[in-house]
């Protein structure tokens with residue numbers, strides 16, 4: 001039995017698209033209205049394919065469906081793996097009218113989206129996210145791309161999908177560590193823009209960690225609504241969209257330092273959000289009690305509280321210096337004016353930043 005629980009829209013004029021959230025949707029919801037021509041290329045990986053590929057195929061009745069299966073892992077979010085998608089498209093003579101379909105987590109989604117942004121100068125794509133993180137964040141908003149050894153997501157494009165289909169049933173096969181990683185981005189929405197959601201998360205966190213379906217569907221809906229609202233205001237991150245980067249300047253430094261994949265993106269963002277909250281206290285914006293509330297929620301989600309072993313202050317400073325938000329060599333950070341109210345600043349005091357880094361280095365743990 002399938003059940004559509006929520007439908008919302010990312011409002012971007014002629015690039016608007018629907019997000020459909022529900023149970024048992026994969027293979028039941030007909031996605032052909034979002035397919036431009038006859039050809040479909042499903043991009044998945046060797047973990048998700050065996051679980052969900054056959055169901056996903058059934059969502060494209062009457063279409064010619066090809067498949068490319070990528071190796072699984074953040075360390076494969078690179079040029080070489082991206083080329084496997086282009087190889088498959090060309091070998092199967094896909095034209096400008098083809099539609100790509102991302103079936104998997106954020107790694108598959110970011111790479112399939114980037115392939116769609118650039119194949120024959122741009123073709124449409126559909127997001128079928130299968131991790132919590134991708135259902136609440138990466139499948140929405142059109143940021144696509146790959147990593148570079150010197151920095152996260154350093155090569156990419158903005159390219160919005162035609163539609164996002166979220167089947168919450170797929171979360172039942174997700175490892176607990178990946179659930180925690182997804183919860184980091186969920187908590188982010190409460191911290192940046194929605195204090196009522198933060199209160200709700202404090203009440204429901206145990207249900208979310210335990211994969212309770214109703215709580216998950218509500219968290220996904222509220223997260224997608226928050227992201228859709230921010231993206232509709234500022235599609236290409238000229239201003240307010242940067243608040244979606246709370247914790248990411250620290251987090252991306254951790255991911256790059258640790259070697260892509262050893263820390264999950266959500267884990268690095270969880271620690272990074274604690275660091276952003278700590279700095280917000282030192283800068284005089286939020287109280288120590290606010291920091292403790294933030295840290296407690298992040299820890300209850302099962303996320304780490306200190307930087308990786310052997311990471312030093314200089315590692316953070318060097319890696320944060322390449323962040324895409326920086327302008328003219330000036331570090332730009334997302335901080336909290338209050339819980340539920342984030343802002344972007346390039347005025348954080350260097351001594352406060354160093355104190356924050358010191359408080360989260362592994363030896364402080």
Ligand SMILES: NC(=O)c1ccc[n+]([C@@H]2O[C@H](COP(=O)([O-])OP(=O)(O)OC[C@H]3O[C@@H](n4cnc5c(N)ncnc54)[C@H](O)[C@@H]3O)[C@@H](O)[C@H]2O)c1
Pocket residue numbers: 045047048051072073074077104105106107108110130131132133134137138139140141142143144153170171172173174175178181182265266
């Ligand atoms: N574009 C954006 O706006 C945006 C937003 C947030 C994160 N990201 C990117 O997303 C990536 C992280 O995404 P992620 O957390 O989904 O990681 P991921 O894509 O690596 O998926 C996590 C793991 O879960 C497996 N998996 C996926 N679905 C499964 C399922 N239903 N059951 C069992 N296993 C499953 C995957 O194969 C993988 O091993 C990072 O590269 C990050 O930079 C992008």
Ligand SMILES: O=C(O)C(=O)C[C@@H](O)[C@H](O)[C@H](O)COP(=O)(O)O
Pocket residue numbers: 137141143152153185237241242244245248324
């Ligand atoms: O959609 C956005 O905007 C975000 O910043 C969402 C983030 O959660 C995500 O990790 C994104 O990929 C980060 O983008 P980047 O531009 O900092 O690489």
Ligand SMILES: [Zn+2]
Pocket residue numbers: 137185248265269
């Ligand atoms: Zn993120």
